[in-house]
Amino acid sequence: MTGTLAQQSSAVDPAVYREVMGHYPTGVAVVTGFDGDQPVGMVVGTFSAVSLDPPLVAFMPTERSRTYARLANSPTYCINVLAHDQLDLCRRMAVPRDDKFDGVDWTLSADGAPMLTDAVAHIHCMPQAAVPAGDHLIVLCDVRGMEVSRPVTPLLFFQGGYGGFSPRGMAAKGDADLIAAVRLADPARPHIERLAQQLECEAAVLVGLNEDELTTAMSSYGGCASMRERLGDRIPLMPPLGEAYIAGQSPEVVEHWLAKASSQEPEVLQRYRQRLDVVAARGAALAMIAPGGEAAYRELHEAMQEYSSGELTPARERAVRAVVARMSRFFATVDLTDEELYDVGSVVVPVHNPEGDISMVVRLTQLPRGVSGRTVKGWISRLKQAAGSIENELRGNGGAEQLHDYRAWYPSDFPM
Ligand SMILES: Cc1cc2nc3c(=O)[nH]c(=O)nc-3n(C[C@H](O)[C@H](O)[C@H](O)COP(=O)(O)O)c2cc1C
Known part of the structure; x- marks a missing residue:
């Protein structure tokens, strides 16, 4: 040669x-x-x-x-x-x-x-x-x-x-998709506003955009809660994020979610599976704020903003995934005791469509701190009640139309 x-x-x-x-x-x-x-x-x-x-x-x-x-x-x-x-x-x-x-x-x-x-x-x-x-x-x-x-x-x-370079899962959704997501959340508005005012927190509706992301479709603020997420911000579905949305989905969707965990060690995946079982049984996902948690939540918030910007290089996406994975410690399973005091990071409950599948969740964040287990249980049941009312409206005429529009653009090649 x-x-x-x-x-x-x-x-x-x-x-x-x-x-x-x-x-x-x-x-x-x-x-x-x-x-x-x-x-x-x-x-x-x-x-x-x-x-x-x-x-x-x-x-x-x-x-x-x-x-x-x-x-x-x-x-x-x-x-x-x-x-x-x-x-x-x-x-x-x-x-x-x-x-x-x-x-x-x-x-x-x-x-x-x-x-x-x-x-x-x-x-x-x-x-x-x-x-x-x-x-x-x-x-x-x-x-x-x-x-x-x-x-x-x-x-x-x-x-x-x-x-440009746009790996799967990072591609930004178009406006039309976002509009369908916002319309789907529409019947939730009065319930979300009431929750935010009565519980003095941030209440929001997150709608599934595809198999990899949820988007903030509506939010309302009560008490001292301040605006942290913008409408249309995207939240990656990767463990431990999105549990309430994933827990009631088909086995294929659960596996797809688990495949995005930053560690694929069997014990780690087993822990995530157990968490999903607890979330399914409780009908709600609960994340706590551990000591030092404020800084971690701030870090997560910054990582989510970066993710939402849609301009992530693979290296930055790995960094965002690492931040999300570090949040796992806040998602440890907790058995609530009535008299004990808790710092709750978020409570999330799925909203079922009339056919039983799930396309959105309702979420409470920026909640009052140091509250009793009894109070937390009260929040969970209030959130479930609100989800139930939204489910009723989705069955009614207005909601059914919005659900139809939403399904028209939801990627159909995925088993959801
Ligand atoms: C995407 C792209 C890649 C190019 N790669 C090369 C290259 O590898 N080698 C090269 O001689 N010219 C390459 N060119 C062409 C030169 O950049 C350019 O046309 C040239 O510098 C101008 O002509 P000149 O060098 O005769 O002044 C490339 C042009 C483009 C648009």
Whole structure:
């Protein structure tokens, strides 16, 4: 194979080469440097990691590239990994012009190369060799420093078009779906308002959006409760979150939920299953606030806000999952004793559709602290009563229509 880099005659039609390679997605990076005192840059889809020890990267300019001819004069480069929202910048840097940097935000790196503002990552390097390879060059570079500057999803190039990265379960739902969810919650309004006022807490309705998420479809505040979630915020269905919604679902749905637990150790899964049994028997899910719980709830709240933003990279999603998993200690099973005092984080009760399945839950949070077990039992039965009234309304005409609309968009390829 030695010396065959580009010498063989082509056995493949260039159109076929392009077509086949177009099925392999790439990231989009801009290689920047200086030609004298002029900043220069070019878009490359051929940026690649090469070696860890020593740290080397490479990109492959065409031998006809005018911009590379200028970059070849630069002692240092910055490789800027573009973010999903930098398509305009990408287009600007891909044109064969000398004024590409006009109006572009950049700063000077410590190594003396232009760093494009808001790029996902910056890789600071020095060219080491430019190896001819057919009609391109392989430019090998020593990495001198590197950092993730903005941990958002990158811009991707695929089959001649641009896109972003959107793993299953993180895709944001459209407005139409949210409207159907809000309409479904509509009959709950008077009950939710009454609960918030009488129990001096936050009362909310969460509706299932798909097999992976609930959304806040309505909330009301009483006592000192303050607004923490916005309408349309998404809550991931992953253990221990969503127990009240999951406990009454089919075995497939339960397994799908368990598969998202951050630990798949049999004992951990067994604990989650036992919890679901307790929730099903009690007809309500109860989470307590353990000592130090305030900070943990704040952390969970921040993680949920980040999740709702819909821009999570897989690394950030793993971090959010880790925060959710740490909440498990608040979901330990508690046998309420009438006289004992409790700090309750949340009480959640499912609302059954006329056919017996579940598409929403009602939830109390920001509840008064240090209350007796008797009081907590009272809250649970008040919440169950409200859920019962909402169930009655779903059977009635208005509710039935909203349920019909909701089912019209609910993804039907999932057994719910
Ligand atoms: C998504 C994308 C990826 C590209 N990848 C490369 C590449 O790997 N190598 C290359 O030489 N040009 C690549 N280009 C083309 C150059 O960015 C650009 O057209 C060129 O810098 C402008 O022409 P010039 O270099 O002759 O001035 C790419 C363009 C786009 C839009």
